[in-house]
Amino acid sequence: MKEPTIVGFLCNWCSYEGADRAGDARLEYPANIRTVRVMCSGRVEPEFVLHAFREGASGVLILGCHPGDCHYKMGNYKARRRISLLKKTLEQLGIEPERVRLDWVAAGEGERFAKVANEMADTIKGLGPLELS
Amino acid sequence: MTGATIQAKNGVNGAVSAVLKSLKDSGCVDAVLVPTRVKSGETFVYLLIRNPKMLDSCAPLPPVMPVQGARALQSLTRHGKVEQTVLCVMRPCEVRASIELAKRRQVDLENVLFMSLDCPGALRTRDYVNDPEALDKRYQGILNNWEGDGLRPTCETCVHFSCEDVPVDLHVGLVGTKEEEAVIIGVSKRGEELLDKAGIECSEDVSAWQVEVEKARDKKAGNRSKVVSELKDKAAGMDNLGLLFADCINCHNCMRVCPICYCRQCFFDSSDQVRLRAEDYFAKAQARGGIRFPGDMMQFHLGRIYHMGLSCVGCGACEDGCPMDVPVSQVFAFAGDEVQKTFDYVPGRSTDEPIPTLTYEEDELHEYEDA
Numbered sequence: 001m002k003e004p005t006i007v008g009f010l011c012n013w014c015s016y017e018g019a020d021r022a023g024d025a026r027l028e029y030p031a032n033i034r035t036v037r038v039m040c041s042g043r044v045e046p047e048f049v050l051h052a053f054r055e056g057a058s059g060v061l062i063l064g065c066h067p068g069d070c071h072y073k074m075g076n077y078k079a080r081r082r083i084s085l086l087k088k089t090l091e092q093l094g095i096e097p098e099r100v101r102l103d104w105v106a107a108g109e110g111e112r113f114a115k116v117a118n119e120m121a122d123t124i125k126g127l128g129p130l131e132l133s
Numbered sequence: 134m135t136g137a138t139i140q141a142k143n144g145v146n147g148a149v150s151a152v153l154k155s156l157k158d159s160g161c162v163d164a165v166l167v168p169t170r171v172k173s174g175e176t177f178v179y180l181l182i183r184n185p186k187m188l189d190s191c192a193p194l195p196p197v198m199p200v201q202g203a204r205a206l207q208s209l210t211r212h213g214k215v216e217q218t219v220l221c222v223m224r225p226c227e228v229r230a231s232i233e234l235a236k237r238r239q240v241d242l243e244n245v246l247f248m249s250l251d252c253p254g255a256l257r258t259r260d261y262v263n264d265p266e267a268l269d270k271r272y273q274g275i276l277n278n279w280e281g282d283g284l285r286p287t288c289e290t291c292v293h294f295s296c297e298d299v300p301v302d303l304h305v306g307l308v309g310t311k312e313e314e315a316v317i318i319g320v321s322k323r324g325e326e327l328l329d330k331a332g333i334e335c336s337e338d339v340s341a342w343q344v345e346v347e348k349a350r351d352k353k354a355g356n357r358s359k360v361v362s363e364l365k366d367k368a369a370g371m372d373n374l375g376l377l378f379a380d381c382i383n384c385h386n387c388m389r390v391c392p393i394c395y396c397r398q399c400f401f402d403s404s405d406q407v408r409l410r411a412e413d414y415f416a417k418a419q420a421r422g423g424i425r426f427p428g429d430m431m432q433f434h435l436g437r438i439y440h441m442g443l444s445c446v447g448c449g450a451c452e453d454g455c456p457m458d459v460p461v462s463q464v465f466a467f468a469g470d471e472v473q474k475t476f477d478y479v480p481g482r483s484t485d486e487p488i489p490t491l492t493y494e495e496d497e498l499h500e501y502e503d504a
Contacts, residue, residue: 046439047400054432056417067495077493084501085472085490089439092471094369103503116503131371132431 003032004058004129006120009044010035013071014107015063021110022117029117033061040064041102042075046086049100053132059099059124063116066104076104098123099130136306136318136339137328145276148315149193149222149250149305152333156220157185159331162246163217166205167191175262179205181219193222193248193305196272198255201450202227203392207240214243221245224252225299226291226448229481230392232300233444236488239395246323248303251295251346253279254288258453279308279349287449287462290357295346296320298482303327309345316342357466364460364467374431377464380457381430387451387461388437393444401433434461442469443489444480 010016016037022029034057038044041064049060062083064076080102087097101120105113141148156162169180169191177195179202182188202223209215223231228247234240253275260283261268268283275281288294296304302324306316316339319325328335368377385401388394409417418424445465452462473479476489 047436050432050435050439054429056420074493077495078490080498080502081490081493084475084498085443086439087501088472088475089435089442089468092369092468093374093435093438095371095374101503102501132435 003030003121004124004127005056006030006033006059006061006124007052007057008033008035008061008063008117008120009038009041009048010105011041011064011071011076012037012039014065014069015041015105015113017107018063018105018109018113019117021108022113023110025110027110027114029114030121032121033117040070040072040075041079042070042072042077044079044083046082049083049086050132053099053130058127058130059101059120061117061120062100062102063105063113064102066106069106095130096127099127134318134320134339134343135335136316136337136342137333137335138310138337139305139315139317139333141313141315144273145194145250145305145307145315146192149248150188150191152305152317152331153188153191153193153220153222154185155331155333156327157188159327161218161327161330162220164219165191165222166202166209166219167193167222168195168202170195175265176258181209191222194224194250194252194276196256196268197258197261198224198227198448198450198453199258201230201390201392201448203230203234203240204390206231206245207234207392207395210241210245214241215245218244218246220248220303222248222250224255224448225249225293225295225301226252226446226481227392228299228301229293229446230448232481232484233393233446233488234395235484237393237395242484246303246327247301248305249296249299249301250305251307252288252291253294253307254284254291255449255453256283257285276307277312285449285453285462286360286460287447287452287466290353290360290463290466291447292350292353292357293446293481294349294353297346297350298479300481300483306339306342306346308342308349310342357470360463361467361470364463368464368467374434378430378434378459381434381459382457383427383430383433384456385433386454386456387459388433390450390454391437391441392448392450393441393446394437400436401429434464438465438468441465442472443476443478445469446481 070076083102091097165182168177302321304318319328449462
């Protein structure tokens with residue numbers, strides 16, 4: 001069976017570098033994660049997440065700088081509010097909130113990136129595809 | 134809390150219109166924004182009234198809510214504050230929606246005063262226009278007994294029908310008052326001053342009314358938890374949601390009549406965001422076997438629930454405006470109650486409470502992080 005697609009929104013200043021670091025170190029992470037570079041996790045409007053679902057994604061990963069480390073000081077705090085709101089809404093509507101994962105990966109954390117990506121792929125595989133149309 | 138009894142021999146509307154006249158005559162109010170029956174008789178509009186004579190025919194508590202009051206106030210203050218004092222007479226949900234819009238800087242509350250009334254709910258506009266006379270009678274019965282058939286489902290579950298948690302200046306109490314009587318209360322300091330200047334002495338104890346409000350609220354709260362738990366079985370899960378919204382014809386009326394959905398350019402109207410080229414649709418259909426058209430129905434509803442769930446005041450305008458009877462407003466209550474609890478947010482309670490998505494704490498919400 002085709003692996004369910006996961007869209008990953010990665011912060012330019014940390015997680016995207018982290019993914020690069022994982023690549024440099026030849027760490028493996030699942031190929032069904034499609035990464036999109038954003039300037040900040042705070043840039044990720046929950047509409048993006050719903051749009052990814054509609055376009056066929058079964059999970060969405062949002063990775064930002066660790067709290068306190070945001071390049072723009074507070075983008076990740078705002079992201080946390082929005083994504084919490086989205087996850088709570090999805091949960092209430094009976095859509096597994098685990099399909100959306102908010103996590104923090106620093107620029108040097110290549111290993112952590114690979115770990116998060118692998119965990120997410122396992123979670124989504126367990127949940128199966130999402131049919132939003 | 135103290136108030137004054139007002140005689141309502143000619144119905145609530147007559148009594149309140151007399152109060153409005155004395156407020157206008159006292160000179161502390163320059164204009165009144167109030168629902169009024171249209172000449173043809175079958176519906177109501179908001180009028181900005183400066184001529185006191187026109188207040189004779191106003192209908193402060195109409196049986197229907199074809200226009201959400203917050204929308205009327207939004208139009209009035211679109212270019213900024215009003216220079217003269219305007220008293221807006223609205224249902225509690227309309228006041229609360231106005232507060233939510235003010236937080237989004239779509240309404241300017243300077244020089245704006247609010248008067249609300251105990252609201253038994255509204256009838257469906259479509260039912261009303263078909264037979265205004267019969268429904269007027271029915272609504273009178275609902276006002277007398279505080280219950281009756283034909284109220285919109287959303288209204289049956291509304292716990293904000295009085296002035297608690299609604300930042301009004303003046304309030305008219307109706308629940309459990311003697312027939313042909315109502316009480317008027319100066320809720321805010323400004324409200325008290327207004328009544329004082331208009332020569333309405335508020336010295337009566339209103340605790341009997343407060344007790345009745347409590348009782349009515351308990352009943353509505355019971356209705357609400359029942360409806361919400363029933364919806365949990367009917368609405369939760371992708372398949373159920375699909376069935377619930379199956380009748381949606383994508384008219385986006387629910388969005389257009391929503392008082393709080395204010396964006397001038399909606400994400401769902403921006404064609405480049407949600408519409409693809411034909412070859413992309415072909416590729417998607419190839420991958421999935423087949424795809425639904427138009428494809429953004431579910432995204433639209435989920436997006437709206439996400440966007441508006443926190444601020445939804447449960448006015449039911451969306452459901453009233455839906456031509457296909459999709460229970461939009463009830464789904465909002467079902468989803469919104471929980472997210473509002475998560476952020477300890479009561480929409481429309483106070484302009485001092487920021488919209489939760491516009492603020493943050495450094496140490497919070499860790500249960501939603503996966504780190």
